[in-house]
Amino acid sequence: MTETVTDPVTFALVGYGGGARYFHAPIIEGAVGARLGFVVTTNPERAALARAEHEGVRVVASMAEAAAAGARAVAISTPAATHTALTDEAIALGLPVVCDKPFALDAASAGRTIEAARAAGVLLSPYQNRRWDSDLLTVRRVLADGELGDVVRFESAFERWDPTDPPAAGGGLLRDFGAHLVDQALHLFGPARSVSAQARGADGAETDFRLQLEHVGGVRTELSGSWKQSLPAPRFRLTGTRGTFVLDSPIDVQEEVLLSGRTPLSEGAAWGAEPRSRWGALALAGGTVRRVPSEPGRWPDFYTAFAAAVRGEGPVPVDPWDAFGTCVVVDAARASIADREVVHLKD
Template sequence: MSDADTRPEPVTFALLGYGGGGRFFHAPIIAGAPGARLGVVVTSDAERAARARAEHGVEVVGSLAEAKDLGVDAVAISTPAATHTDLTNQAIDLGLPVVCDKPFALDARSAIETVQRAEAAGVLLAPFQNRRWDSDFLTLQRVLTEGELGDVVRFESSFERWSAGDPPAAGGGLVRDFGAHLVDQALHLFGPARSVNAQARGGKGREDDFRIQIEHVGGVRSELSGSWKQALPGPRYRVTGTRGSFVVESPMDVQEEVLLSGRTPSSEGAAWGAEPASRWGWLALGGGAVRRVPSEAGRWPDFYAGFAAAVRGRGPVPVDPWDAVETCTTVDAVHGSIEHQEVVYLTE
């Protein structure tokens, strides 16, 4: 018997939403993930429906219930942030395993209720934290595991770019949009937050620039920066340890720009996610030794491959939904710190 004979049927996803996020960041990643296939797009927009059919040859329907009737195995949600909780709950109630894009919810209470709802129904659920499979983040994890930095004392991370317009309202505000990734990565690396302090420019939900300081329970301090109006973005990462530092100067993982150019995991094959040497990070050790660190290849398709495997009973979901609750709880504290101009303590 060949491997093909024992391989499970691909998991057919319905993608809710075919705006920029659905079209560029979900559809091609699902289509290029082993064990997954894009079968249905849910949208009521005629122009987006025509585009989805032309680009992926999929069925297009107007509701989640219609997608279920077509026999899909799972749902991916890429719609405006304010709709995430309601649509995720609808999918859970229909018994469909569901991936929800960030922000997972607009507050921690809603996130908790959704995760508990999924657990009670026995339905698989995961937040789309694809940035855990960024090239630079995977490389950073490798550097930390190898231990040359010593004990980490400070983690600096930024999502900064320049745009002539305002941040899209659909993201729920820059703190929740960019912050969902920045906070998730910091918590994933260094554990829960003891306290947060934050500053932002613009009202809640309309921020175009922010800074967050997190003191982790384990003692590491994270300094996170997000900006929509930064003409000269700072380094993506700078990690300071007791024996050295690691810096990634390139402002963003290559997978984003490749997808926006129209290339996909399916079209790029084995070259997918590879960073040119000019974008590799630098490792500097005390005493003056400095060297380039070859980057891991970015692997966003691994998220959907892992979720598809979980649907087939072959492992856990790639991101625990309770991680999304922890991120939402921390982001709620960030908003509280900005509003009251004070440090907010999450744990004593």
């Protein structure tokens, strides 16, 4: 956190609900080469909260006003149904844009927005911050070490208990939780050739879902998202020809810390560190079992990389076409639920 950049990118954060307040604002402020300069909201209570929590941040009513006042990029964290229109507005203003998940409500909308950004020469990246979760970074290291042999099955669960109904602002649990779970699976194992899915609850109002993906490379993935699960499944189970890796912790430590009011700036070098009690276990075929130290979570790396891209120093952290691929799988899952059939995807 001590590294500095002489030309930090000033972001305007669009929205100041729970997602913007906890998962964007403090992450932007903790990212090297980025600064939070503006919050865009017309809600008086949220405007007052933003001013109270971020000294020096200017609250404005529109992206255009933020751009005129010096914003160099925007981050959109608003209800899911508004993502496409607001992202398109940012592109029309020529502002590099980060859009929270779900990037769009369907693949067709995602594709149109990505093509609009390409035609305008505007940088665009979906906020898939959970590629920098402690647990996923640990899984990537375990895969790279090769002790599991050839991976045959990947199980990933994002389950929790909440007595309320899932918020409508997320676009439905499959689009909301599913955007992270599907993105992680495709990021690890490449594109899927088939999708099968089941859900409880109507489209856009699911309380839980399950997806089965067969990846082009042969790995089979099982994804589970639940809003009302009192005994969550392990976050990850990775099975190979020579062993299995299991990580039980249902929630990344960064989420816990942010919701408690601590931030990357307040935590410094301790940011993202998982306690030993939450490390995963690696069991090899000969009966050997050992704990595997968790990688530190690094959500600020997303905004560090995006700010660098704005300065012309590298690519965006997540390719927008990855969000299109995720939307394709989620659309297929919705079709599979409706028709009770396996959906086969084209190349």
